Amino acid sequence: MAKDQNRKNDSPLGKVVGDREQRKLRAQRDKRSxxxxxxxxxxxxxxxxxxxxxxxxxxxxxxxxxxxxxxxxxxxxxxxxxxxxxxxxxxxxxxxxxxxxxxxxxxx
CATH class of the missing domain: 1.20.58 (Methane Monooxygenase Hydroxylase; Chain G, domain 1)
Structure with a gap:
């Protein structure tokens, strides 16, 4: 819940960068081969x-x-x-x- 509250206060650029980072981390986690x-x-x-x-x-x-x-x-x-x-x-x-x-x- 705290993460969601912090995200609401982020700038639009920060939100875009954060979302991309989360997608990248998920992709890395899923692509272990x-x-x-x-x-x-x-x-x-x-x-x-x-x-x-x-x-x-x-x-x-x-x-x-x-x-x-x-x-x-x-x-x-x-x-x-x-x-x-x-x-x-x-x-x-x-x-x-x-x-x-x-x-x-x-x-x-």
């Missing part, structure tokens, strides 16, 4: 692979230009891997929260 699961795997994979490869490439460049006792390539490869895992974990956690929120909204 195998392909969306594969898309999730791909997105998580790329979010790990890109920072790892960028770290390795920067490390190779630094190894060529700035000689040190340690390997820039290995150090930045590990740093890129850790960064990529943190990005992927954060994204998956955000998606999980959104899915649970949508399920709770649908059950109300």
């Amino acid at each position: 195998v392909w969306s699961g594969f898309g999730l795997f791909g997105l998580v994979g790329w979010s790990i692979a890109v920072p790892t490869l960028l770290g390795a490439a920067l490390g190779v460049w630094l190894d060529k230009h700035y000689k040190e006792d340690f390997s820039w390539t290995l150090s930045l490869l590990v740093a890129g891997l850790i960064l990529g895992c943190l990005i992927a974990w954060n994204w998956v956690r955000k998606e999980d929260r959104e899915i649970h929120k949508n399920n709770e909204d649908a059950n109300e």
Whole structure:
């Protein structure tokens, strides 16, 4: 009931945007399929692979230009891997929260 009262006070643009958002969320909730699961795997994979490869490439460049006792390539490869895992974990956690929120909204 409180949602309906808040909607009456919204501007016309806010109502249109809110209605579109609700339709979009319903469509997302209803369209869970195998392909969306594969898309999730791909997105998580790329979010790990890109920072790892960028770290390795920067490390190779630094190894060529700035000689040190340690390997820039290995150090930045590990740093890129850790960064990529943190990005992927954060994204998956955000998606999980959104899915649970949508399920709770649908059950109300």
